[in-house]
Amino acid sequence: MTTASKPRELPHTPWGRVRQSRRTADRLMKIIATGFTFCAIFVLFWILGMLVVKGIGGLSLATFTEVTPGPGSQGGGLANAIVGSVVLTFLGIAIATPIGVLAGTWLAEYGRRSKLANLIRFINDILLSAPSILIGLFVYVLLVEPFRGYSGWAGGVALGIIAIPVIVRTTEDMLSLVPGPLREAGAALGAPPSVVITSVTWRAAKAGMVTGILLALARIAGETAPLIFTALNNNFWFSASLVGGVSNLPVTIYQFASAPYENWQQLAWAGSLIITMSILLLSIVARRIVSGGK
Amino acid sequence: MTSIPGAAPIVRRTPKAGFDLFFRNASFAAALFVLVLLAGIMLSMVVGGWPAFREFGLGFITSSVWDTQNDQYGAWPAIVGTLSTALIALLIGVPLSLGIAVYLTQLAPPWFKRPVATAIELLAAVPSIIYGMWGLFVFAPLFAAYVQIPLSNIVEGIPIVGTVLYSRSPSGLGIFTAGIILAFMIVPFIASITRDMLEQIPSVLRESAYGIGATTWEVVRHVLVPQAGVSIIGAVMLGLGRALGETMAVTFVVGNANRLSSSILDPGSTIASRIANEFNEAMGLQLNSLIALGCILFFVTFVVLVIARLLVSRVKRY
Numbered sequence: 001m002t003t004a005s006k007p008r009e010l011p012h013t014p015w016g017r018v019r020q021s022r023r024t025a026d027r028l029m030k031i032i033a034t035g036f037t038f039c040a041i042f043v044l045f046w047i048l049g050m051l052v053v054k055g056i057g058g059l060s061l062a063t064f065t066e067v068t069p070g071p072g073s074q075g076g077g078l079a080n081a082i083v084g085s086v087v088l089t090f091l092g093i094a095i096a097t098p099i100g101v102l103a104g105t106w107l108a109e110y111g112r113r114s115k116l117a118n119l120i121r122f123i124n125d126i127l128l129s130a131p132s133i134l135i136g137l138f139v140y141v142l143l144v145e146p147f148r149g150y151s152g153w154a155g156g157v158a159l160g161i162i163a164i165p166v167i168v169r170t171t172e173d174m175l176s177l178v179p180g181p182l183r184e185a186g187a188a189l190g191a192p193p194s195v196v197i198t199s200v201t202w203r204a205a206k207a208g209m210v211t212g213i214l215l216a217l218a219r220i221a222g223e224t225a226p227l228i229f230t231a232l233n234n235n236f237w238f239s240a241s242l243v244g245g246v247s248n249l250p251v252t253i254y255q256f257a258s259a260p261y262e263n264w265q266q267l268a269w270a271g272s273l274i275i276t277m278s279i280l281l282l283s284i285v286a287r288r289i290v291s292g293g294k
Numbered sequence: 295m296t297s298i299p300g301a302a303p304i305v306r307r308t309p310k311a312g313f314d315l316f317f318r319n320a321s322f323a324a325a326l327f328v329l330v331l332l333a334g335i336m337l338s339m340v341v342g343g344w345p346a347f348r349e350f351g352l353g354f355i356t357s358s359v360w361d362t363q364n365d366q367y368g369a370w371p372a373i374v375g376t377l378s379t380a381l382i383a384l385l386i387g388v389p390l391s392l393g394i395a396v397y398l399t400q401l402a403p404p405w406f407k408r409p410v411a412t413a414i415e416l417l418a419a420v421p422s423i424i425y426g427m428w429g430l431f432v433f434a435p436l437f438a439a440y441v442q443i444p445l446s447n448i449v450e451g452i453p454i455v456g457t458v459l460y461s462r463s464p465s466g467l468g469i470f471t472a473g474i475i476l477a478f479m480i481v482p483f484i485a486s487i488t489r490d491m492l493e494q495i496p497s498v499l500r501e502s503a504y505g506i507g508a509t510t511w512e513v514v515r516h517v518l519v520p521q522a523g524v525s526i527i528g529a530v531m532l533g534l535g536r537a538l539g540e541t542m543a544v545t546f547v548v549g550n551a552n553r554l555s556s557s558i559l560d561p562g563s564t565i566a567s568r569i570a571n572e573f574n575e576a577m578g579l580q581l582n583s584l585i586a587l588g589c590i591l592f593f594v595t596f597v598v599l600v601i602a603r604l605l606v607s608r609v610k611r612y
């Protein structure tokens with residue numbers, strides 16, 4: 001469409017030519033815009049390349065089977081941090097999914113264009129880009145200080161709070177794409193609104209809603225700042241009670257990266273590689289689902 | 295009450311009716327929870343930081359002393375650091391993002407658009423801590439060797455420029471490095487909103503401009519930018535909101551100095567980096583002061599984000 005409507009020099013030739021200065025400005029702009037784009041892509045590949053080069057040497061069976069080593073000790077892996085991260089991330093998603101999906105449903109199905117719905121939508125958008133460190137502080141004041149200790153629960157709650165706005169937003173967007181006649185057809189069969197929503201609208205928007213949850217998962221999997229104040233970290237396996245510090249990948253990377261021990265740094269790189277690749281994979285899968293659903 | 299007016303009342307008298315009410319109320323409660331969250335964050339910051347505000351008053355903002363020995367705390371260096379890193383991030387990131395948006399909407403061949411757009415969006419998916427490590431271990435040494443040291447040699451002794459761009463300890467870490475890395479972190483957000491905006495402009499406008507013989511640059515400059523101007527400013531503000539609160543990447547590369555330096559190449563700190571650095575060792579008034587810093591950050595980002603959202607309200611995503 002745009003390419004067809006882009007007449008190069010052709011229309012100008014009959015009555016004269018495009019002045020050289022205009023043509024130079026045009027060419028310059030095109031070069032700059034293209035250059036900027038490749039600059040950003042270059043940085044992405046630079047970062048990914050660095051992760052692979054520095055991280056791949058740290059990957060071994062021990063990385064996935066042994067617990068994080070203490071200061072100065074040799075060997076060790078990231079097993080407890082990986083498991084802890086998975087537990088915290090899924091705890092966050094388990095907290096965020098019901099709240100996010102229900103809130104998104106209310107916005108799309110019940111609230112629609114009401115003043116309250118618009119306010120909630122607006123506030124949700126603010127929360128979507130609120131600094132995650134503030135969410136960490138909030139959960140610290142709410143759950144860590146009163147209970148006198150860092151805990152996996154607090155970490156999960158912090159991650160959940162970060163995930164909620166993402167899920168609310170995508171759920172609402174996906175539900176608004178479901179055509180109205182589908183709902184009317186459900187209602188015409190005599191189904192009450194809740195049944196129409198759960199078995200018609202949700203089903204129609206399922207792929208999109210799953211995408212939202214995957215995106216939220218990708219968003220919180222690498223979050224570090226909120227975990228420093230809530231789940232903190234340790235060098236042991238997490239206890240099922242989730243009370244006390246829970247080891248997790250991001251905070252482990254943060255602590256190991258700038259430490260003077262060589263094997264800590266090596267593990268930090270390996271952990272970074274693992275976490276980044278999982279997140280990129282998740283994001284790409286989520287995008288695939290969206291484009292496949294449309 | 296029900297949103298489907300025509301439904302027969304007989305059908306509603308089924309065991310499902312109770313569930314219907316429950317479902318409606320549960321979803322309403324979940325939606326209200328979003329409001330409760332924001333109010334909770336606001337309240338916890340004010341309550342947690344209150345002892346510091348009470349102790350130091352307005353001096354908490356204007357003082358630049360951060361002395362844990364004598365329990366004296368001032369936020370000024372952190373505020374300046376936050377604002378200057380964010381400003382540098384915008385100065386670098388905004389032209390980059392606009393260029394990318396123009397490339398994606400006007401210049402890229404159709405088959406190339408998808409992969410490029412995905413790559414740009416993946417920049418947003420890379421965790422903050424990875425940017426920090428890249429900055430600390432890869433970017434900072436190169437920046438020190440090829441920019442900081444030569445630049446310091448050139449500007450040494452020149453008034454003003456010789457102060458702002460001279461680095462006493464050319465380690466590559468500092469306010470400017472943090473700004474550069476923040477720039478790449480905010481690029482995907484600004485670029486994708488701008489791209490969405492440019493795509494929503496009716497193509498008739500573009501075609502008529504081409505029809506009277508405008509070049510691509512002139513179409514961008516005189517048709518697209520004025521059309522999308524307000525939303526582009528909104529997108530920039532959204533990027534600013536992200537840059538202000540970014541924590542881990544900045545903590546790695548900003549140098550974490552508690553002093554105020556007149557040079558942007560010297561180490562400094564931001565509100566977020568100060569909180570991340572000191573929180574776990576902090577007690578008493580220091581802890582309250584850190585939460586008070588968080589409170590300041592909250593209100594600054596809140597104002598920025600509200601303005602941004604009002605300006606980009608016409609855009610669908612993000």
